[in-house]
Amino acid sequence: MSVLVKKAAEHWEYVAPLLRKPKNEEDYDLLVLALDELLEMTKLDESHPLMSLVDIIGDWIAEWDHQHHPMREASGAEVLGYMMREHGLTRSDLPGVRPQSVVSEILSGRRQLNLRQIRWLAEHFKVPVDVFI
Known part of the structure; x- marks a missing residue:
C-alpha cells in the first residue's frame, strides 16, 4: 500500500463526509457549511492547497442546486x-x-x-x- 493511500485510509472517517456527492438535503447542507468554512480559510487564494477541495465541493453543490433547486427564469x-x-x-x-x-x-x-x-x-x-x- 502506498504512503498516500495509507494516510488517506487513516484519516478517511474524518474526511469522508466532505468527499462524497450529496444524496439528500442533509448532505447538501453539510457541504454548503464546509464550503463556507473552506472559502474563509483559503481567502480565495487560487494557490492555496485546499482550493482543489473547494472546486470539488463547489461543483457538487452546483450540480445539486441545478437538479433540486432550479432557478426560475427572470422576465x-x-x-x-x-x-x-x-x-x-x-x-x-x-x-x-x-x-x-x-x-x-x-x-x-x-x-x-x-x-x-x-x-x-x-x-x-x-x-x-x-x-x-
Whole structure:
C-alpha cells in the first residue's frame, strides 16, 4: 500500500463526509457549511492547497442546486427592474424606453419590451440582448 493511500485510509472517517456527492438535503447542507468554512480559510487564494477541495465541493453543490433547486427564469421586466435598482435609475433615466409611462407599464407586466427597447437596454447596460428576452 502506498504512503498516500495509507494516510488517506487513516484519516478517511474524518474526511469522508466532505468527499462524497450529496444524496439528500442533509448532505447538501453539510457541504454548503464546509464550503463556507473552506472559502474563509483559503481567502480565495487560487494557490492555496485546499482550493482543489473547494472546486470539488463547489461543483457538487452546483450540480445539486441545478437538479433540486432550479432557478426560475427572470422576465425581461424583472431584469429591467433589477438593473434599475442596481444602477440607481428612475423611469426617466431610460431614454431608449421612454416615455416614463411605458417604463411603468413594462415594469408592472402590462406591456412587453419590444426589440428596439431590448437592443437599447442591452447596449446601455452592456449585457447580451438575451438577458432581456
